[in-house]
Amino acid sequence: MGQSLSPRALDVEPSIASVLAAKMRKRGSGAYRPRSEADVLPLLQRYVAQQPGFERHQVSQVARLAGGASKEQFRFDVTGPDGQAQRLVLRMDPPESVVETSRVREFQALRAFEGVVPVPRAIWMDADGEHFGTPALVTAFVQGVTKPAGAPGGNVSGLGINVGESWRDVLAEPFMRHLVAIHHFNWRQADLQAYAVPDADPQQAARRQIDWWTQVWLEDAVDPDPLMPAVEGWLRDNAPACTDFVFCHSDYRTGNYLIDEGQRTISAVLDWELAHLGDFHDDVAWVTCKVFGHLDEQGRFLVSGLMQRQQFLDRYMQLSGRRIDAKTLHFYEVLNSYKVCVIMLASAYRTAVEAHNHQNVLQTWLVPCGHVFVSEVCRLIDQGPRA
Secondary structure, three states, X not given: OOOOOOOOOOOOOHHHHHHHHHHHHHOOOOOOOOOOHHHHHHHHHHHHHOOOOOOOOEEEEEEEOOOOOOOEEEEEEXXXXXXXXXXXXXXXXXXXXXXXXXXXXXXXXXXHHEOOEOOOOEEEEEOOOOOOOOOEEEXXXXXOEOOOOOOOOOOHHHOOOOOOHHHHHHHHHHHHHHHHHHHHOOHHHOOOOOOOOOOOOOOHHHXXXXXXXXXXXXXXXXXXXXXXXXXXXXXXXXXXXXXXXXXXXXXXXXXXXXXXOOOOEEEEEOOOOOOEEEOHHHHHHHHOOHHHOEEOOOOOEEEOOOEOHHHHHHHHHHHHOOOOOHHHHHHHHHHHHHHHHHHHHHHHHHHHHHOOOOOHHHHHHHHHHHHHHHHHHHHHHHHOOOO
């Protein structure tokens, strides 16, 4: 493997570079005290009252939402003078998190995909944190669960969720169709100004992902790791070409969608914060990542807990009309494992050390999990592409 992580000009999307720069400005600012419902209520009341048509609405029933390793989330009710209430969700940036992302990009993605796949309706955005003191967005609340009642246990942060045997066939088809719809979406006709098209050269789509996560490693790593420059060097040596760009969700998996148990379907696709324009193999490789799946009752591995790997790949090609290239898929499998190593071994560790997050205990728990991906990235490189 080649060696890298040496000083170089990194090609990171401007909106992502801006977010990373803001992170570095906040570093060393002292321990963060998570917001309470009492802290958030007056902020919400003032903010809602400033929105056109909501001057006389009242905010109530503020409650922190469980989960969320990166953003602080609260649900709340907004009631008009006529007594009609609607439930909304506030999503705010802590000082640092396992992933530093842009609320503007997330807001634009939610707006763009409304009516394409089920998503929470994006309502308002505090892009620069003028009102909440940190960038934030407000969406509609969507009813649903990430794991059906009575399903077997899962790990923290949605890793390896087992929806149960009775739900697999129910969820597998909408799961596939929504992924294909995302990749078929005509992003050129949408308002996605915060997203930069990686069309400077055929390798830019891959290189931008390498550079993004390499910069995060260089900024966030607490302890050096000799494997990371070696993997980065391998990635640079093997970056594939791409000229047919799709909108990549970048965290598409079980645990990041809501299930309507009554209607027995997917009610919302969540967590669009890592989305970017790039190669469809990127999303396909993420779905097949081992940590997001589990073994079924017969000991067979199920990608995202829903179907066997080859079944998933075949169904994707059938629905999308795209052909999966084994070598390109392998590259993105390695890249995604590299990315998770960065997130867990650097960003989660740094966030916990700085005490800059509302879930410092979870950040600490994630750090040793990163060594699973160290093993995985070595296995993938040694194994090579699968047919």
